[in-house]
Amino acid sequence: MKIVVKKTNSVTETKIGFILTSVRASWLTRRGCLSCESPLVLLQLNWATICTSEKSVSFQRTWGRKGRRCCLCVPVGRCVPERPVAPWCFLSPIAPSQPVLHKAACWKPAGLKCVCQLCEHTNFTCQTEGACWASVMLTNGKEEVVKSCVSLPELNAQVFCHSSKNITKTECCYTDFCNNITLRLPIASESPSRASAGPVVLAVTVAVPVCVLSLVAVLAACACQGRRCAYGRKKQPNVEEPLSECNLVNSGKTLKDLIYDMTTSGSGSGLPLLVQRTIARTIVLQEIVGKGRFGEVWRGKWCGEDVAVKIFSSRDERSWFREAEIYQTVMLRHENILGFIAADNKDNGTWTQLWLVSEYHEQGSLFDYLNRGTVTVEGMVRLALSIASGLAHLHMEIVGTQGKPAIAHRDLKSKNILVKRNESCAIADLGLAVKHDSVLNTIDIPQNPRVGTRRYMAPEILDDAMNTNIFESFKRADIYSLGLVYWEVARRCCIGGITEEYQLPYYDVVPSDPSIEDMRRVVCEQKLRPNIPNQWQSCEALRVMGRIMRECWYANGAARLTALRIKKTISQLCMQEDSKA
Secondary structure, eight states: OEEEEEEETTEEEEEEEEEETTEEEEEEEETTEEEEESOOSEEEOEEEEEEEOSSOEEEEEEETTEEEEEEEOOOBTBOOOSSOSSOEEEOOSSOTTSOOOOOOOOOOOSOEEEEOTTOGGGTTEEEESSEEEEEEEEETTEEEEEEEEEOHHHHHTTOSSOOBTTTEEEEEEOSTTTTOSOOOOOOOOOOOOOOOOSTHHHHHHHHHHHHHHHHHHHHHHHHHHHHHHHHHHHHOTTOOOOOSOSOSSOTTOOHHHHHHHHHHHSSSSOSOHHHHHHHHTTOEEEEEEEEOSSEEEEEEEETTEEEEEEEEOGGGHHHHHHHHHHHTSTTOOOTTBOOEEEEEEEEOSSSEEEEEEEEOOTTOBHHHHHHHOOBOHHHHHHHHHHHHHHHHHHHOOBOSTTOBOEEEOSOOOGGGEEEOTTSOEEEOOOTTOEEEETTTTEEEOOOOSOOOOGGGOOHHHHTTOOOTTSHHHHHHHHHHHHHHHHHHHHHTBOBTTBOOOOOOTTTTTSOSSOOHHHHHIIIIISOOOOOOOGGGGGSHHHHHHHHHHHHHSOSSGGGSOOHHHHHHHHHHHHHHHHHHO
16 A cells, blocks of 8 residues: 655645555545545445444445455544445546546544543543643652643643743643653753764864853853842742743733633633643742631732732632632623632642632722722722622623523622722622522532621521522622622712721621621611711712612512612713713
């Protein structure tokens, strides 16, 4: 058998010749489909069977009264004729100058099988139409090997199949289980070969002075850089140095650009899992910026960009898994919802850390922002509108092939809302969120021992009267909490030079850490709500905000406003304030 490859008019043609009962046939592969070439005599061949193996495809046809077997040794993944559109084949040793093409269907393999270390449920194998992938990376001074499948969209993203300097070595291959190999990180290149000694004397005579001068320049630069680094370490003794170069993704792109590209070109659910792990394992923690019952929040560095790293303790694995799952919901990304980047589990030597990496907002939470200072009327309206926009997007169901389920937050409060650099807000902490499947009419409630913050709980939750089988009940509870957050913001609004100090809702009637019974007595039995001062009536914006708060605090959840209605009302208020300016 012979194989000839030629390229004409941007079309690659592969000729495969074989002998069938002393009659030479020539087959032509054009755009991935096999067809017959150079025939004159027409012979009818009836199709009988087709058999496949890993390295070749053979098929049998009946010619006249005797059956003949033809074998084509074609690599798996190439197209060969499975069932022709018309079962004819043209074979002739005469006059090969008039090519006639015969239409044929394409046989394609079911999929490429690869070794997958993360696929315990499938016997550590996976199947893909892309490529098999193996990578070794340096983590905490140890080589870590990962083997898996790479899909076609991930191949097109140009993130895989490229090794980085000193950090990873990556191999992609395209045959079954071809990634079952042993990889090692590249060793520093050895000194040049000394074999060539002919014109070396002349080269050395010229090169030695140049090398000496270059060495002096390098040493001077290193000394200068060393002084700068020493000075920097004195100023920041606890800051680690970056471990890697940032060539694991496309050069010239920021993290925000990468997330946007992968979100809009893929399923809309964020970065692929392997990309998330690559990013998470190259982040250098800088300083702790917050603590909570879940764990700690750190500011980290990735490729010179600040990121927020939320580190969960191992006992809060359910919260970590649930929050990562919700953040990766298709079509969830929104400017007023915290931007999710990656999730990964890391072993620091003594215990396993659960990382959730997101965008970093230096202003901190709305709670911190309001404690630090006051806001103008325009600033209050902008904060309120952005919170309503984010909550409306969460509550909204998007119907379609890549739709988004309706989501309720269940723990909305000022500490779970972040303030961005442009003075707008982003809703965070989705660990308690619930999703609604409108097709099956089911509610995905997390199996999580955590409950919401008692101070912000709606009356029906405190009274244990909420119908958890109806998804609207969860959305209405969010609206009650939203009204309390608006009250916190409005109290810090400066009108006529008069402002009130920051306080939490119900600060004057319950202790600093109230129990369920404390809140039930105040909210359900005494039916108290936060006080709305009379001076708010002198400002149109505060008067509208006060009316919205009252309609969010109704004891009857069905009577409360929706997030979309609140967003529209505040949008109109925002336009009025802009026209005044």
